[in-house]
Amino acid sequence: MPDSPPLRVAELFAGVGGFRVGLERADREAGREAFQVVWANQWEPSTKRQHAYEVYAARWPEGPHQNTDIAQVPAEAIPAIDVLVGGFPCQDYSVARTLNQAAGLAGKKGVLWWQIHRLLQEKQPRFGIFENVDRLLKSPATQRGRDFAVMLASLADLGYSAEWRMINAAEYGMPQKRRRVFIVVYRDDTPQAKRLRKDPAGWISKDGVIASAFPVCPLPLPGMLPGQPATFPLEGSLSDLTEAFNLRRRDVSPFANTGVLCGREVLTTKTVADHTGPRRTLGDLLLPEEQVPPQFFIAKTDLPDWRFAKGAKSLERTKRNGVTYTYDEGALPFPDPTDRPARTIITGEGGPTPSRFKHVVLTPGGRHRRLTPVELERINTFPDDHTAIPRVTDGKRAFFMGNALVTEIITRLGRSLARSVAGT
Ligand SMILES: C[S@@+](CC[C@H](N)C(=O)[O-])C[C@H]1O[C@@H](n2cnc3c(N)ncnc32)[C@H](O)[C@@H]1O
Known part of the structure; x- marks a missing residue:
């Protein structure tokens, strides 16, 4: 049988192209x-220089790609598509808040979920990730x-079914404890x-695109x-749904880490990763000490x-209204253990200023150092030096990688979706 096109x-929201890197690897x-x-x-x-786009354009010079606010892009500017993908900015998903403030769907434009929604509606791709x-x-x-x-209901109203899973990359052998929700829509x-x-x-539990790629064991939900x-x-309606949630305080989400949407019906359950393969650690991807540039080593005096x-510490903090309170935080391992996956990389990982969240490892030679850009790329399973282009700093x-x-x-x-589409 000939391959389908x-x-x-x-x-x-392509950033430096994480989805594309992943899909191209699936193809290879x-x-x-x-x-x-x-x-x-x-x-x-709000930045003049468009660093992430510069990386994207350098890696895939053939295009077509655009460096424009997605809200300004008319659907006709986008060619016909079968799959829409993207990691939408996370500070931005308060979809219902804008619905509410605008008393309906009219004021939804500032929230980028609604750009995904608009393009699903106008381009009608078969799938989305x-x-x-x-x-x-x-x-x-x-x-x-x-x-x-509200997001799920809006998908159902567009004529899409969906599944989601909170995946911690480390639980499937990848070298970072990074928990993210993945939503696949059909x-x-x-x-x-x-x-x-x-x-x-x-x-x-077993047949879907996510379950085939990331096997799970089901766990009981409370009382089940x-x-x-x-x-x-x-x-x-989406506004009524928002209102229904707003009517009373709700301290526990009805959505477990795994679930599906069919029509306006939700089915959700708790699952744990079922992984027996190899597990990569932070130590597996570190550069040899002699290849680490001097600026990544920490002076003894620092x-x-x-x-x-x-x-661990207790810090006095003051709220905007002048009220002071004590903020306690526990100790993080120092240096970071190299026999486990890395912690989650955040956007502030770069630069020499001491920080609780940056990784620090102890070299075989007994020196403390931060991680290099290549090591951060490896933690996210990008190719080495994917983001190395002229005039882009290590901090950038x-x-x-934090994004x-x-x-x-x-x-x-991608592999799982491709197999499902090919019917194998
Ligand atoms: C969570 S990051 C996604 C990163 C990407 N998956 C990657 O592998 O690098 C979200 C991206 O959306 C971009 N973004 C934010 N607002 C945008 C807008 N209005 N239009 C287009 N892109 C936007 C940000 O610059 C950021 O790169």
């Missing part, structure tokens, strides 16, 4: 072109789950959506048997500041 992909490993990125968009608000921080499932703090409920007329709707529980999912409808930053390269994702997750999801 590649799935045409548009990459939104499978030895066939299942995906073809036909359009990409990346724009950093989206990524966000795990907080997405429980936001906002006083009406937990409200924003995700247009309701696709064979995948039909199969999902026929057996939603089977889809999330292992694998017995909770089901509930998302009722009413070590007390690092120890303080990493140590660390920032890119990016573990590309191997996309490789595995």
Whole structure:
């Protein structure tokens, strides 16, 4: 049987191209072109220089890609697509808040989820793969789950079914403890959506695109048997749904780490990773000491500041209204253990200033040092020096990695989706 044509992909919020790196690796490993990125968009608000876009354009000079606010891009400017992908900015998902403030859908433009929504509506791709921080499932703090409920209901109204999973990359052998929510959406007329709707529980536990890529064991939800999912409808207009959540305080999200959406019906359950393969550690990817540039080594005189930053402490803080309170934080390991995966990389990982969150390792020669940009790329499973372009600092390269994702997750999801589409 001849290969089906590649799935045409548009990459939104592309950053330095984590989705594209992941999908291209899936193709290379499978030895066939299942995906073809036909359009990409990346724009950093409020900065003149567009560093991430510069990296993207340097890596894929052939284009087509755009450096414009996605909200300004008309759907007609984007070619026909089969798959829409993107990790949308995480500070920005308070979808229901804007719905509410604007008393309806009219004021939704500032929140970037609605750009994904608009392009699903206008381009009607068969599939979508989206990524966000795990907080997405429980936001906002006083009406937990409200924003995700609105997102799911808005997908159902567009004629999409969906599945989601909170994946910690380290639990599947990747070298970083990074927990992110992945959402895969299927247009309701696709064979995948039909199969999902026929057996939603089977889809999330073994048959689905996510479960095939990331096997799981089901766990019991409170008061339920292992694998017995909770089901509930998302009722009413998006504004009514928002109001229903706003009516009372909700400290626990109704959404567990795994779930599906079919129509306006949600089925959700708790799962744990089922992984027996190799596990990579921070130590596996470190450069030999002699290859580390001198600026990454920490002077002995600075070590007390690092120890303080990493140590347990109680800090007096003052709220905006002048009220003071004590903030306690526990100790973080110092130096970072190299026999385990790295902690989550954040955007502030770069630069020499002592910080609680930056990684510090002890070299075989007994010196403390920070991680180099190449090591940060390896932690996210990017190719070495992916972000090395002229006039981009090490601090910026660390920032890119704090924003990016573990590309191997996309490789595995891409491979699984391609297999499902090819019917194997
Ligand atoms: C969470 S990061 C995604 C990173 C990407 N997955 C990667 O591998 O590098 C979100 C990206 O969206 C971009 N962004 C923010 N607002 C945007 C807008 N209005 N239009 C287009 N891109 C935007 C940010 O600059 C950032 O690079």
